[in-house]
Amino acid sequence: MTGRLIRGLAAIVVAGALSTTAWAQQKEVVIGVIYPLSGQAAQVGVDARHAIETAVDLINNSHDIDLPLAKGTGLPNLGGAKIRLVWADHQADPQKGRSEAERLITQDKVVALVGTYHSSVAAVVSQVAERYKVPFVAVESSSPSLHRQGLKYFFRTGPHDEMFSIAMFDFIEDLKAAKKIQVNNVALFHEDTLFGTDSSNVQLKVAGERGIKVAADIKYRSNSASLSSEVQQLKAAGADVLMPTSYVTDAILLVKTMAELGYQPKAIIAQDAGYIEPSFLEAVGSKAEGIISRGTFALDLATKRPSVAAVEALYKKRSGKSLTDNTARELTGLLVLADAINRAGSTDPEKIRQALATTDIPGAATIMPWAGIKFDANGQNTKATPIMMQFHNGEFRTVWPLDLATQPVIWPMQSK
């Protein structure tokens, strides 16, 4: 019985090995993808899988969509070679991320790596990639420390956290230039973990550089039971713009407390996270009207970029969901990598790295609202410009950059 079982297993293993060699004889390009596919963040990995497989579908099969590599099958410069993905699960554990990255490179012979959502895992994977001289494209990990390691094989297609805060002030300056909206001072309001502290540090610095006064900088304990005294302080400071950084429960509490105490600034420019969560919008209802938040993607871009609607349809068919900030970045990341492999005309990781380094894709050729994709010496895409969205009549609409806006900004905000 066991003998038969073992023989059966052996047969499966041999068949598996043969089928992979048969695959290898066809032209294909193998890319390793590392995500949390089990554990607490598993949903992120599952969504990423749908997004990245949609991108592979776009490349491998012919689609009438105006994106690079969408028309025609496979990678033209490699004789129509198809992309094959090998998935690995890091379970949000850097040690597992390291071991999976090594396995993908040494055993599956992947030509490049894509991942990883968690910045902690990305930090470790970027080191492994550097050692084996294989490019690693980080698509949504946003810790600024990642691209400051001075690595040659690290590329990040998405923006990092500091770019978001800088964009908020760019937005304020554009408003002044284009719409004569004057912002004299801002109030910062942030939670006390890494996310909030980093956010306010950058906001403080940039406000100083741009000559905008910071009327109040209030740090609050995350998951507080009450924010009344903090809101009183904000009210007393009376700044034109409130810039809050919070996760969802605090965001709900802040907006409700502000309504109770009758405090309304001219505008709220929020740091994404809690202020765009569906549960937040549900909990505060009409009080969300007029809130502005930064983001990297909004579906209303479809009116400016036709490819967005087509890609959204493909993704929805696969996953049953709409594209989000994260999934749009993931899908784009793989397309950027495939474009580089195609331009390299080779599966040699070094040539792919060189091609990535010379990437210059205009924003119009992506589904993102970005100015484009061009990496600096550290591998950071400097053109990954964030957007500003304003909540109006039940949905977030893009209001900045001004040329991509689907609605003019409503200033001062008018609550209902």
Next chain:
Amino acid sequence: MVIFAYPLRLGALVAAVLLVLPLGFTEPFAQNILILTLLYAALSQAWNLLGGYCGQVSLGQALYFGLGAYASSILFTRYGVSPLVGAPVGGALSALLALLLGWPFFRLRGHYFAIATIVIAEAGYLLLLNWDWAGAALGILIPAKGDSWLNFQFQKSKLPYYYGILALASLLWLFSYWIEKSKWGFYWRAVRGSSEAAESLGVSIFRYKMMAAAASAFFTSICGSFYAQYVFYIDPDSTVTFAISVLICLPAVLGGIGTLWGPAVGAAVLIPTSELIRAYLGGTGRGGDLVVYGALIMIVATLIPQGITGLITGAARRCGYRGNAQPEVRRDAS
């Protein structure tokens, strides 16, 4: 089964096999599994000193693991101190902390002691998460400064890591072997058996518990430093979580609590299983790997509660063999 009758001869044999083993497994993935197995064997052997022999079940060993990882990493990245120095410094700090915590904690018994260890480790986790100087939630990235024993960094080959952790695991095994024969070991087991009886016979149970805690914390911390140098990155989530504490005692529980071979046998079963299952079933995103892993642990826990080594020695007994060098394997309530 005579294999456990002469621990030193068996130990030498196992060591000899382990010395040449990586020559047969040259893939980094396989070597990584061997290194992790030895790391968890060592960690569990350290846990076994306090939790096994002395019967004080700690579910907060991650605190010392993290302290070791952070101590050597901070010393290395901020002050350029070699991890070879940083690891024993971390170990000494951990032992000291274990003594400080032991002072109040060893007045608690059984489950209350276990709960206290969980709580204090959780407090350590929150502290590290909010402590900017120690990297807070961002953690510490250890820069690659070139392969050398002084930096304890090896990028080109994993073999130095392998032999490093093999040496540490062997040292811990020898220490356990020595403990089993020494006065300490007998006192520890007496404390586990019945602390009242031990005290009535003149064993200063508080002092011996403190010694066990300090020794266990010291070695756990050294393993933490090794981990940091091996992965090149630490953050509170990968070093001081409850999950790590559980992983540290799991091999000993599975292999046989309070036995010389239990931690090693348990680690040799658990770690390769978990790694292989994740690597070959984990890519589906359906969590099948964790289901299989969990089921395996439940089966072992239900069918052989005395642990795998208990199963082997039990089978040997039934076959009529009576070993005298093998210490009694007991099921322990706490």
